[in-house]
Amino acid sequence: MKKAVLFLTLAISLTFVGCGTKRQYFEPESVNKEISLSHDLPSYIKSVNPNGATLKNGNIITKDGLDTSIKLAKGFELLNKSEDAVISSNINGDLNVSDTSGNTLYFASFKSAIVSASLEGNLLAAVSAANQIYLIDIFEAKTLMQYKSSEIYSVDSRVVSPYFMSSLIIYPSLDGRIYIVQKDSGRILRDVVVSSEPFFNNIIFLDVIGENMIAATAKKLIVINPQRTLYYDAEIKNILANDENIYIFKKDGNVVLTDLGLRVKNERNFKFAIFSDALATDNYLYIVEKTGYIFRTDLDLNNPEIYEFDSEIEDKSFMGKDAFYYDDEFVNFK
Template sequence: MIRSLIALGCVVILFTGCGTKRQYFEPESVAGKVKYDQNLPAQIVDVSRHGATLENGQIITQKGIIETRLPKGFVFLGEYGDRYIATSKCGDIIIIDGSGNKIYSRTFKQGIASASLQENVLAIVDRSNQLLLLDTQKDEIYFQSRQDTVYALDARIAAPYFLNSLVVFPTLDGKVVVVDKDTGRIIRDVVVSSEQFFNNVIFLDVVDDRMVVATSKRVISINPNMTAFLDVDVKDVIVLKERVFVFTKDGRVLLTDSDLNILKERKFSFAVFSGVIHGEFIYMVEKNGFLIATDLDLRTVNIYGLPSKIDTMVYATHDTLFVG
């Protein structure tokens, strides 16, 4: 059965699927219940950092559910203006427009881990940890750099980031590599962490003059004057102006300044965060069937019960959480 959920204020949660009997987080008090309200057209079958793919080929972006449908066997990687990138397990990559028309396609020997697009430049990280820049108009690869071999990946994989005349590549072995977009020259690389397994970059964002990058074991914040580190088991990260929220695998929420100095911490014992959305408040969906709401200073917390536990895929936009 496909169901959906509408939460507080403008926050909407769409839900499909059934709960499980496993129990982790049990709050002392619950402020209320959240009810189901809307429907997803199909179940979520794949989730990336920048969107999700439904079983019927529709995609979910930061704008919500898009009517455009992907060809069978393809999953969504990202939205760039009115163009969408998708890939298959066989190494095919396509760019389509809002009507589903194919603008570009190419097949690679390796599967695609993540990709981004700016004008005619396609930036790719493949699953062998090779970095590529490709001119889609000429169908030519003009930058190619193989990084260290990886043997195990975290399912959360960040996408390349276009920053003015630069491309910032998140690698699968815990680095960021900065490349000149026009010449393909490597400008700089930075080691985020050096774990042997599951060390791919899972988060990459730039706010003003600061870049925040995370693997599953470390968060770093880089500005022109310094690089700061925070060692923690990372579940998710939110970067706002002059503050960073780090959600940990052991149920903590850390509020830091832009240099990753911890300002405040909230602990939700045994909580497993499935998704996070933010606006005026931060909402954390907990797998045992709760919605945890807190203000941006972590001063007040309200916990609401969901109709069931969550054992399906989750994707969050800035104001909506899709569970399917």
């Protein structure tokens, strides 16, 4: 009984503490100018992932921009797109690979939804919501490898796709691990623990620059090269890799610029900013802030300028190579 009373007292105490805590938001001292989402999309954004967005009418947006020639089947959402194929899935576990004309190349049903996938030639690398990784020959409709990683309880919405290298495939898991798989045999050669948090521990960023493999969860960034493995601990909102630079967007409003060795080159604080997306193009870094701003700096994080949207970024958004897409509109940065 005493334990129950103690628990109830603690719960009430925490409730009042929580109610008394007011969230603080970014408030600029001055704004350089206003910016508007000046172009219309044919439909509203339905879903997003690091590779692209699906519109409610079935059209898609990739890093290269809006593609109205693609129309996904009802209930399906874009996972990834290569030059000649589109990968989509639905919540029921159905996976479809089609050519750019809409003709199905491969279709299969899985026990749980496929949440990320990449294609190279006949090989499809996929990760399911149950944290199972697959290697599939889509021409032969044959599963070459499947492996169940550890149980997961919650996932960050930013789920990245497997990465094909010359002879290897890098699989980002949902439990903070990376699996390195031999492409021709489907054999798992190595697994690397990026972080071991119990919740929201999936890989949110994965890229390879030269000999450096860069991966991150919401708690840790690592860089692996033949010489060593480097670590950076932080509360991470987003990561952007650009040539020899890594930009770390932290949940406290700080942007940290490092080299590939994770040596800090510069740092810029936007107090209480909630980072959404970022893009490096034409010697500028553009950072979208959810309460309705875009920060523009040079690639060294110097000479910051602040642009203001006419509203907050309250719904799904996606950053392409040179444009920002939100709701049913977009703005070009070139």
